[in-house]
Amino acid sequence: MANHSIVARDLTYAYGENLAVDHISFEVGEAEIFAYLGPNGAGKSTTVKMLTGQIRPKSGTAALLGMDIAREPNKIQHHIGVAFETTNLYPQMSATENLALFARLFGVKADIPTLLERVGLGTRAKERVEGFSKGMKQRLMVARALVNKPRILFLDEPTEGLDPVSAEAIRELILETRANGATIFLTTHDMLEADKLSDRVAFINQGKIMALDTPHKLKQQYGKRLLKAEIERADGGLDTREITLDSADTGEAVKRLFENEKVVTVHSEEASLEDIFIQVTGRRLMG
């Protein structure tokens, strides 16, 4: 327990009759990047709202840094940063003013110029946010979440809809923040991003955690490694052959392929988190 930044036990929340989060339990270790994956409406945002004290769980408990979220929400809020999925900055204020406002509310002296440099907005510091692109706003949201040097950073779909450059800048910032000792709770339905960044992933569907482990172990447990080969037919067309790796007759199968077929290309292929998610939940992530 001592090394866990987040501990959730039987956390439950319902909107009227609709059970949004259904008795989920998990732990997130210190300086871990924990990806919380699920399609829209799976219960991701509701979980984050409960963990950040925005709503009270109907049942169950959660502790952040050893403090109960129901009993000490104000204490916890000093140690967390949240970047929301939708932009909620003050558009009439400049980037600096937005960060300065939240620094004052947290009662901290933040090095705002450095923070803005880190998210690539150093030259736009004095401009009003209303003129920023979506990517710039998203980067500023992440900067705002870091203004109080949080020990736990919640990021809700931080790269959704961003151009590749902005998305990469945010990913680098996430890794840099983790390197400084912060725990990252990453909510996303971008499987590639989760695979690239996270130490562990949890699949959530219909309010329940369906699987939770490192991406590598999930792939080992649920996925199949394949060798995919393109072969040329007699008529000049191309066919595809798949050979499962890690089985007893893999070597023989590969040998036969090269002996009997005209192989044009060969690729090894791992199961993706998306494939595993579909396998575990029976549905796709998007939509």
Next chain:
Amino acid sequence: MNGRILQTLLAKDFMLYFRNRFFAFITIAGVILFIVVYFVLPSTVDESLTLGIYAPSIPDAFLEFLSGNDITLQAFDSDEALQQAVIDYQYPAGVSLEDNAISGILFGQETTVTVYFASDAPQEIVDMMRTVLRLALNELSYSLSGDPLALDFNEQIIGPDMTGAQLALRDRLLPLLAVALLVMETMGLGGLIADEIEHGTLRALLITPTTVAGFFTSKAVFGIALAFVQAALVLGVTGSLSHEPILLLLTLLIGSLLVTGIAFLIGAIARGMMGVMAWGMLAIIVMIIPAYGVVLPGTVSTWVTLIPSYYLFDTIHQVSNLGATWGAVLNKLVILFVAAVALLAAGVFVLERKLR
């Protein structure tokens, strides 16, 4: 919530409010314009008088005497028409000289003359009319019978009784100007709250050590201060705070509480700026209705007392224009306070439900 957070939230609201060009403009322009309007309006009452009269035959001596005192006569065909003209504030007074009154004067008999006064006729006009009429009729009596007049006046005040309290238009409008500034803040503050909800910035604030109660407190303090300062400025610059300043300022403060409650309701139910404008205009129109009773006495019915702003207008009017003191308006002030607290509680309740 600690002072630092409250101070930070207030500074933020102040900045955001005045960065909204529309609200910044109407706030500053409103104060300036209303003060200018007050000073541009006439400060005196027109002293040349026209008197309504019903008399089957108007004696020449009577006419000559009145015209010598800058009073002209407007004749009416009936006593009823004369009364209606006075009720409609066309004339401050009217005299009914029926045949029996003329014959009484003619024969030196004890005579009663009916005089109608408009309810808002100032006391000096009432006194002057009494004197002038008595002298004119005395003159008439001497010229007709050679005897001194045995005259009695039957004075009737028609319309709401405002005798002796006639006011210059600008003084009548002053409560309207001051309260209009207050109620305009329902849109400004309502807009700020609706913006915080719509743009999700409130969610971001509540992730910090800011609490829902702190958010409400900062908005209430900002709304009350902004509304109060503007209205107090108008009363101060127009010199209306010379009589019972503490009473007037307290009234404005309670009025600010009232409009802040309405702003909370608007902020909770309006979606976007258009929603704020629509609900805000509706609130302003309803809140302004009682002002007509002050500007144009007798033009609104008693149902306006159901509108809380009536007690705001009326208290300011009574104190600043009619010299009322604490005792005369205390009950109204209490009603206003209760209404303000009730509206603020309703606003907080609706807004809190919306946030949850």
